């Protein structure tokens with residue numbers, strides 16, 4: 001038994017630890033969500049200070065029914081841990097059989113984390129692969145924020161102060177606007193395109209989904225559309241001041257859509273913001289960076305490849321994430337209490353989320369990335 005006690009027959013101990021990734025200030029649950037979980041009969045254990053970066057004081061969590069605990073170890077002793085970013089190496093030691101984890105995992109780009117999860121016997125559910133009829137409901141809120149942020153960041157990186165070419169998005173009278181190429185017009189790409197058009201840029205949207213391009217062509221999200229064909233993208237990239245990467249195949253490593261040669265053809269001081277870096281990146285020259293050290297130069301092109309872009313807007317991002325996560329968490333907790341989690345009777349609203357279970361990779365797209373780890377096809381939901 002942990003210091004925090006054990007689960008009751010109808011409720012779980014749900015842990016909310018402090019985030020440990022570089023400059024990550026989000027918290028997985030707001031006090032409003034803690035209140036909902038407590039009211040449903042669960043005991044919510046919040047690590048002291050977990051909400052401070054997002055503007056939520058410990059006293060607000062306590063008033064919402066949480067028990068505040070000083071140490072990460074006590075919080076990870078819960079039955080179910082819900083957090084924002086993928087566990088960092090210092091947290092791997094908390095994994096154990098019988099623990100359920102619910103968080104962003106992005107395993108396709110995290111071989112060490114994947115191996116640690118599989119070796120531990122934990123049951124791990126990923127926000128980003130949970131699928132419903134509208135798409136990816138737990139990825140969408142952060143993609144929305146990352147897309148909006150990419151417009152701000154991308155425009156700022158083009159200033160000479162940031163090492164960019166000195167090109168202003170909207171141009172000026174007699175001077176054409178900056179050219180932007182957005183790779184992948186899903187949630188993140190669409191929000192980036194809208195923001196950049198709002199700043200006056202000329203935006204070309206690239207996608208493999210022609211219907212999506214048709215819709216965005218009609219609704220004016222972009223100035224021009226381009227099918228995602230290697231031979232046709234090069235000219236757009238060469239002429240671009242800013243390339244935003246936002247292509248995703250859920251669970252899988254991101255498709256590499258922009259080659260190194262194409263990046264090398266861009267003007268010095270042009271900018272790449274690859275949001276898809278959390279799944280490995282859709283620009284060949286992209287490699288993960290941190291909020292502390294967000295950019296590097298390659299072929300004279302500024303690369304911004306931060307894996308937790310929304311972490312710098314924690315107030316908005318925590319509220320948006322918590323609102324999306326809380327209803328799914330309630331279903332997952334109910335399944336754990338009832339012994340349905342990980343069985344064919346798991347709640348249908350959790351489809352696609354379970355990635356690793358008792359030493360086995362159970363998500364097909366993740367399993368394909370790690371052929372050397374034990375895998376089984378995810379069961380068909382009841």
Ligand SMILES: NC(=O)c1ccc[n+]([C@@H]2O[C@H](COP(=O)([O-])OP(=O)(O)OC[C@H]3O[C@@H](n4cnc5c(N)ncnc54)[C@H](O)[C@@H]3O)[C@@H](O)[C@H]2O)c1
Nearest residue numbers: 142143146184186187188207208228247248276307308309
């Ligand atoms: N770096 C960050 O902090 C951060 C934050 C949030 C989201 N993201 C990432 O942004 C990426 C996009 O997320 P999303 O929610 O917008 O996904 P989404 O599923 O809404 O959209 C992805 C789009 O990519 C398109 N696509 C797939 N293959 C393609 C290809 N070969 N060429 C061009 N387009 C292709 C799809 O058709 C789809 O329109 C994901 O990797 C996500 O994890 C990153």
